[in-house]
Amino acid sequence: MNRFLAPLLFSGLLFGQEMHRSPYRHPEEIPHPAKMIYEDESYDCIPWSATDPAIECDEGYWYPCTNYYEFECLENKTLEQLNPYCVRWVWFPEAPPLFLPFKADPRQLTASVGWRFNDRVIEKHVIDVSYFDIIPGVRFFNIFAPEGQLQFDLEGALWAIFQPTMESSPLVNADYFIGAALTYRLYCWSLRLRGYHISSHIGDEFLLNHPDFNRKNPSAEFIDLFASYDMSDDLRLYAGVGYVPFSDPTFPCKNWFFQGGAEAYLPWFRFVSCANMLEGRPYFAMNFLFREDVNMEIDQTYVLGYEFAKLTGLERKFRIYMEYHDGYSLEGQFCLQRTDYFSIRISYGF
Numbered sequence: 001m002n003r004f005l006a007p008l009l010f011s012g013l014l015f016g017q018e019m020h021r022s023p024y025r026h027p028e029e030i031p032h033p034a035k036m037i038y039e040d041e042s043y044d045c046i047p048w049s050a051t052d053p054a055i056e057c058d059e060g061y062w063y064p065c066t067n068y069y070e071f072e073c074l075e076n077k078t079l080e081q082l083n084p085y086c087v088r089w090v091w092f093p094e095a096p097p098l099f100l101p102f103k104a105d106p107r108q109l110t111a112s113v114g115w116r117f118n119d120r121v122i123e124k125h126v127i128d129v130s131y132f133d134i135i136p137g138v139r140f141f142n143i144f145a146p147e148g149q150l151q152f153d154l155e156g157a158l159w160a161i162f163q164p165t166m167e168s169s170p171l172v173n174a175d176y177f178i179g180a181a182l183t184y185r186l187y188c189w190s191l192r193l194r195g196y197h198i199s200s201h202i203g204d205e206f207l208l209n210h211p212d213f214n215r216k217n218p219s220a221e222f223i224d225l226f227a228s229y230d231m232s233d234d235l236r237l238y239a240g241v242g243y244v245p246f247s248d249p250t251f252p253c254k255n256w257f258f259q260g261g262a263e264a265y266l267p268w269f270r271f272v273s274c275a276n277m278l279e280g281r282p283y284f285a286m287n288f289l290f291r292e293d294v295n296m297e298i299d300q301t302y303v304l305g306y307e308f309a310k311l312t313g314l315e316r317k318f319r320i321y322m323e324y325h326d327g328y329s330l331e332g333q334f335c336l337q338r339t340d341y342f343s344i345r346i347s348y349g350f
Contacts, residue, residue, distance in 0.1 A: 093139040096315040098151050098185040099192040099228065100350050102238060103263050103319075104287035104303045106330055109134065109157050109177075114323065114345030115164075121329040121339045122172055127164045132157035132177075132349065148186040155179045155196070161331055163206075171203030173332045179222075188230040192240075195223050200332030218332045220247035226259070234265040251333055254292035261287040269306075277311040283319075289327070293336060299327030305345075319347045 101108040109132040116126040135154040143150040157177040162169045179196025199219040207213060226240030239260035247253035263285040270281040282305070289299035305321020326340040 088142065089138055089140045091138050093136050093151065094314065095136075095139070097134065097136075097153070097183065097350055098139075098149055099181070099183040099190045099226070102261055102285070102287055103283065104261055104285035104301045104323075105259075106287075106301055106323075106325060107159065107177075108349075109155060110347045110349030112345055112347035112349075114343045116341045116343040119329075119339055119341040121331070121334045121337045122161060123163060123165065125163075125165050126172075126341075127162045127169070128159065128343070129162075130157060130159045143184065145186055148184065150182070150184045153181045153183065155181055155194075159331075166209070168205065170205030170209065172206045173200060173202055173334065175200045175330075175332055190228045192224075192226045192228075194225075195221070197221050202332065216251040216333045217248045218251040218253075218335070220244050220253050224259075234267075236263045238262075257289065257291045257293075258296075259287070259289045261285065265307075279309045279311055280306065281309075282306050283321075291328070294328050297327070299325075299330075301325045301327075314350075316348065316350060319345075321345055321347075 101110060111131045113127070113129045116128060118124055119126045133156055137152040137154060139149060139151040141149055155178070158174060159177075160174040161172045163172055175198055177196060177198050179194055181192055181194040183193075184191045197220070199217075202213070202215050207215060222242055222244055224240055224242035226238060228236060228238040230236050237260075240258070242257045242259070244253045244255050244257075264283065266282040266284060268282060270279075272279050283303075285303050287301045289301075290296045291299070301323065303321045303323045305319050307317050307319045309315060309317045321344075323343045323345055324341075325343075327338070329335055329337050329339045
């Protein structure tokens with residue numbers, strides 16, 4: 001695949017889809033929380049947490065309170081007058097993240113397992129796994145606007161690769177991640193400022209099987225800032241910049257990297273189960289990474305799959321998808337070596 005023509009072709013596929021307006025552009029456009037419009041049909045899907053119906057009003061705002069589904073019509077109220085009605089913050093919110101991970105990012109925070117074919121760095125067949133967790137610390141409401149929400153999170157994750165064709169399927173590399181993120185959402189926009197640490201460790205059995213391997217200690221601190229925009233219910237665009245202020249001298253990293261991409265839900269083979277509060281729809285996503293370490297050459301990843309999403313609670317999602325990556329490896333000290341591979345994967349997260 002031509003590494004420069006491919007982004008244009010896939011972008012054409014995305015932007016050729018029919019656009020639907022997001023319901024969260026303005027306060028007066030926020031729909032009744034118990035009514036979901038899906039493929040031009042109305043489903044009376046009432047979440048278990050929506051105990052009180054929303055009140056329609058000609059003036060004022062649909063005012064978000066302690067969770068995703070509770071709204072109250074507060075007519076002609078100032079922020080000072082809103083205190084008796086809704087909380088201004090909540091500890092450990094049980095709600096979906098304000099800034100969702102990128103579906104096609106090989107380093108997204110998710111629990112996943114996959115089988116790679118024709119990986120050029122480790123060996124032809126590789127099993128890669130990941131797991132993660134997010135501690136939602138505190139969420140603030142009415143930040144900069146009546147619908148603005150700000151949240152502080154602690155994040156942890158691990159990405160590991162194994163050699164399944166060898167006896168005992170030895171661990172090759174494990175990357176450990178810990179970070180803190182400040183996220184913000186207002187209507188269709190979401191922002192994330194994050195600082196994090198990643199350290200990489202070569203597996204013991206891999207070192208025993210490769211006694212001449214020159215082991216180093218890739219370890220670095222990162223800062224990144226990303227913006228995401230929901231152009232519609234079915235299309236999301238994102239872009240951001242990152243900086244590496246510190247790295248281990250045995251494996252120094254250059255400072256800058258840039259990343260962007262797009263995600264689209266496709267219009268075919270969708271379903272909604274109101275009894276299970278479950279939605280299914282196919283999706284396509286692309287992710288592009290440019291690192292100063294490799295002279296800003298493109299790392300591109302494309303995924304095509306099917307998503308099963310819960311419509312209540314944390315709204316976690318289960319995905320089955322195909323992934324194609326062309327560029328450089330992202331595994332520890334192998335990250336300066338070129339590779340391309342195809343993989344089949346499943347994941348569970350956001």
